[in-house]
Amino acid sequence: MLAIQAVRAGGPEVLEVVDLPVPSPAAGQILVRHQAVGLNYIDTYHRTGLYPLKTPAVIGLEAAGIVEAIGDGVTRFRVGDRVAYNGTLGAYAEAAVLPADRAVKVPDGVSLEIAAAALLKGMTAEFLVRRCFHVKPGHTVLIHAAAGGVGQILVQWCKGLDATVIATVGSEAKAAIARDLGADHVIDYSRDEVAAKVAEITGGRGVAVVYDGVGKDTWEASLKSLAKRGMLVTFGNASGPVPPFAPLELGAKSAYVTRPRLFDYIASTEELDESAEALFAVIGSGAVKIDIGQTFPLAEARAAHEALEGRRTTGATLLIP
Numbered sequence: 001m002l003a004i005q006a007v008r009a010g011g012p013e014v015l016e017v018v019d020l021p022v023p024s025p026a027a028g029q030i031l032v033r034h035q036a037v038g039l040n041y042i043d044t045y046h047r048t049g050l051y052p053l054k055t056p057a058v059i060g061l062e063a064a065g066i067v068e069a070i071g072d073g074v075t076r077f078r079v080g081d082r083v084a085y086n087g088t089l090g091a092y093a094e095a096a097v098l099p100a101d102r103a104v105k106v107p108d109g110v111s112l113e114i115a116a117a118a119l120l121k122g123m124t125a126e127f128l129v130r131r132c133f134h135v136k137p138g139h140t141v142l143i144h145a146a147a148g149g150v151g152q153i154l155v156q157w158c159k160g161l162d163a164t165v166i167a168t169v170g171s172e173a174k175a176a177i178a179r180d181l182g183a184d185h186v187i188d189y190s191r192d193e194v195a196a197k198v199a200e201i202t203g204g205r206g207v208a209v210v211y212d213g214v215g216k217d218t219w220e221a222s223l224k225s226l227a228k229r230g231m232l233v234t235f236g237n238a239s240g241p242v243p244p245f246a247p248l249e250l251g252a253k254s255a256y257v258t259r260p261r262l263f264d265y266i267a268s269t270e271e272l273d274e275s276a277e278a279l280f281a282v283i284g285s286g287a288v289k290i291d292i293g294q295t296f297p298l299a300e301a302r303a304a305h306e307a308l309e310g311r312r313t314t315g316a317t318l319l320i321p
Contacts (some may be wrong), residue, residue: 153155
């Protein structure tokens with residue numbers, strides 16, 4: 001089968017197309033024939049070595065497809081079921097084996113392409129707005145990179161919870177996307193000073209929560225944008241890791257900072273199923289629409305990484321086997 005390996009840590013050039021045997025499921029595992037593979041920023045962290053891996057390694061954490069075989073003891077799925085998964089390394093391939101208790105069924109009415117585009121990003125949005133910080137009506141929230149995959153879902157989900165959304169983007173084209181998604185205010189950080197604009201919009205009060213998947217470049221603005229007792233949720237490193245800081249810096253506003261990981265919020269099968277159910281419910285209701293901004297053949301994963309890191313993507317990106 002065709003697969004993509006990172007042969008060492010480095011830039012997109014370390015991704016190579018290889019031919020590997022189709023794996024067989026062991027006890028408790030399923031073999032999934034992929035129909036679509038999700039591209040996520042965490043894939044670049046694995047590729048660069050920010051999150052170290054033993055190489056060569058087939059990267060990728062998200063895909064959707066059809067169960068082709070099951071191992072001994074599996075009762076959760078049957079051959080032919082439509083499933084999706086995230087969190088199991090090895091998705092950049094035509095097929096993969098994974099523990100049965102780490103996949104979820106894709107409901108009727110949700111395509112496998114939408115499932116692959118939405119699962120990791122959508123579950124990230126789910127835990128961010130429902131469990132990490134509970135967004136409620138009347139809250140004002142700041143969402144960085146609002147035209148990106150997670151950002152688009154966050155904007156829609158927060159609007160569905162009757163929050164006021166301030167979105168940041170890097171271009172006028174992406175500003176239009178954020179507005180179309182329902183953002184109440186849009187800041188172009190290529191032109192405007194974010195914290196000053198947030199202060200202007202909020203009358204100096206700041207926001208209840210900042211959702212920051214950008215990292216280093218937005219860290220200072222995120223801290224300055226918080227209201228008293230506000231929470232900065234730094235959940236990604238698109239521009240690099242945030243710099244070291246002293247807890248004393250939080251004292252001016254009695255602020256909170258958390259660095260959560262999705263996989264700690266879907267650690268059990270029960271949590272995984274509950275998160276998927278909530279995500280598929282908002283997709284099914286139409287409250288959250290998933291934008292597949294671009295697709296690449298799986299063999300062109302290198303070009304997909306170049307586009308992602310070059311900020312030439314919007315919404316979700318899929319690799320198609």
